[in-house]
Amino acid sequence: MFQSFDAQSSPAQGPARLDDLRAQMQAAGVDAFLVPRADAHQGEYVAARDARLRWLTGFSGSAGFCVVLQDRAGVFIDGRYRVQVLAEVAACYTPVHWPEVQLADWLHDARPAGAVLGYDPWLHSVDEIAKLRTALPAWELRAVDNLVDRIWQDQPAPPDAPFTLQPLEFAGEDHAAKRARLAQALAADACLLTLPDSIAWLLNIRGSDIPRNPVPQGFAILHRTGAVTLFAHAGKADGITDHLGPDVTLRDMADFLPDLQEMTGAVQIDPKTCPDLLATRLAAAQILHAPDPCILPKACKNATEIAGARAAHDRDAVAMVRFLAWLDATSPQGGLSEIDVVRALESFRRATGALRDISFETICGSGPNAAIVHYRVSEASNRKLGQDALLLVDSGGQYQDGTTDITRTIAIGTPTATHRACYTRVLQGMIAISRIRFPRGLGGQHLDALARAPLWLAGMDYDHGTGHGVGSYLSVHEGPQGISRRSEVALQEGMILSNEPGYYRAGDFGIRIENLIVTIKAPPLPKADARDMLAFETLTSVPFDRRLIDVDLLTVAERDWIDRYHADTLATVGPRLDHASLAWLVAACAPL
Structure with a gap:
């Protein structure tokens, strides 16, 4: 219901954690390291295990990232968070107004050409890395293991909540029809889906892997036939196998990367949401860039x-x-x-x-x-x-x-x-x-x-x-x-x-x-x-x-609109209220 800023995210922890990260950067041979607010699925919201930005800096906003060098560290935030960030991060971090200041420009000013920028390829999209390579031609961008994970000793375990189904009475279209409709429009032999809400919508399933968002964490491949391969951690999908039916094949998450390496033919990815790592694993396939086919129908x-x-x-x-x-x-x-x-x-x-x-x-x-x-x-x-x-x-x-x-x-x-x-x-x-x-x-x-x-x-x-x-x-x-x-x-x-x-x-x-x-x-x-x-x-x-x-x-038109809105509100909500609440609503909805 409300946030408690304990030792896991306290600004007081920032300086020590920053020092530890810099030691890992030296060991990895990188001059700068990116810490985004992102997970491998590239959605807006992250599980506790993936809240690396907050753990490192104390910043709890829903968008932003940090870039760490040996002599400075910038926390990039947009206009929504420019007051909030000042209260949440220690003085060792410098708030940077983004997107007015772009990462490439900030790095140009902070470090000479020839430096190495490290990043976790699970946490940055294909598009993001491609744009950074273009904007930083004199820098080396190097995919490395996540350096924050090396120092986060009590990092939470991955979410393990079971998947649930979203009945047809609420979904309005069964998943077989959705799969067939989207597969027919594919420009490739298969399409890689990484966004949890896309997979949830396509298969009429839900989950509780992300706080407040009923989405299931996993990956999926939609084939041109309309069949789907769903990758999830062991046991998470056991309760929905009858709902999924024979055209949805369940695979363990451990099989995901090996299966990608074996894919041939044309494979469609959304470069805005597909992690950079996954594109490198599709070495035997012809990669086509196109928007996630679920996004617009879901909307x-x-x-x-x-x-x-x-x-x-x-x-x-x-x-x-x-x-x-x-x-x-x-x-x-x-x-x-x-x-x-x-x-x-x-x-x-x-x-x-x-x-x-x-x-x-x-x-x-x-x-x-x-x-x-x-x-x-x-x-x-x-x-x-x-x-x-x-x-x-x-x-x-x-x-x-x-x-x-x-x-x-x-x-x-x-x-x-x-x-x-x-x-x-x-x-x-x-x-x-x-x-x-x-x-x-x-x-x-x-x-x-x-x-x-x-x-x-x-x-x-x-x-x-x-x-x-x-x-x-x-x-x-x-x-x-x-x-x-x-x-x-x-x-x-x-x-x-x-x-x-x-x-x-x-x-x-x-x-x-x-x-x-x-x-x-x-x-x-x-x-x-x-x-x-x-x-x-x-x-x-x-x-x-x-x-x-x-x-x-x-x-006059605005006044009339408010009066009509209030009259409609009273008619809609009033019959469902107790006496005291109804009396309050009648007064609140009185004409201006």
Whole structure:
């Protein structure tokens, strides 16, 4: 429910561990060594065994990497983590603003040509290493054993949880049909799959190898015939053999690399996600580069998955409304801490009787902690909820029919005029995305500015994307779709995304408002051109904090949208509530 920064990840451990790593670098004959936040499957999330970046540096963010030389060590982080990293890493590490500063440029300045950069080929993709070789032509890039593993004496064991099945009633398409459909479109004799969520989706299976993400760790080969070879550690797939059937062959993980070496013919890999090591083991095959064939079909949810998402969000909304009613009743009494709030929220979700897990570690920041975009409360950082301050709560649930993610910013006590003005501008940006109709073929990069425009007009902005894709009882962050300046993938029907603009004032407060939306074909308009247009349906039904809305800043259309949203929320959630929670919701959803 909350993070405890013990000796495994304490910044105090950083200097000694850095010295130990440098000794291993000398022994290996490398001048620099890369420590990414990655595992052999190249997904966003890692198991405890693979949390090398956090173990070495103390940095707990979900993206970033470290590069270590004998005289310096840089921790590369993007805009989401520039406040957080300062509190988590020791002074022996220098935070580097990435992607503004690229690794190759930093290394050019740090070390003369001819140096050796060591890397673990399991933890870096084919594309990543190829780009580094191009950017560092005077350096030698050398694949080596993982040097962090050499010094991590109490490194956790690999995950050993058994795989489970995702029934057809939630998946909406059996895995035989998926395998046949994707195999028919292959440009090669076989395709190597490394992403756990791709394998989970393709075979309608799930797991618990990654905290908060119901994915199974393994590798798979999809053959042109539609058959699949699934590689997993011994015993993990024993309970799903009947579900997999005769066209899915189970192999032990120890057989994976030898089997790759024996493959011939054309083999398709995704260079963005395939570990560099695996490409070198396909020496007898003709390697073709193409996107992971599961990624786009997985992103476009079928009718069953969308119905499940609606049901999951309605269920989750009941828990959220009960939580917000409790918070409004309890916070004036004083004494509540961030950890108290996290525990209470999870208890309301568990009371639904359907929660499998939370979908990520809850972000619950009061006052200045809310200005840390991906803040996770710990025993050390835990704050009491201050009066006349803002509380930002970003949370979600994993239900077998869907994955939820919602952020609400709540006034504790009386908000200031600045709080209300900033909150309203963030809300206006969220409404702009919610209302937009757009031509088919556009990507999230074309929509991102709509969410920022109200903030830009006031000289404000935020340093994260406006939205990410969301899985169906899978990862809460799912590609390839998104709403950001970098998201070029065309949006399609069935894609679920977050809609979450924000504003953060370091050392003072943070604001984020998030709903989940699903891409739909836009309803026809009278007298409109016959253009093929898309729109968004909002899945989340939880009220905004009316105390933070400056009505004078809203247009008539924005005010009407909020009133309709609140009326729909009351109609959807109200009948499922107890008397006290319903009374709170009626007041929260009153027309502006």
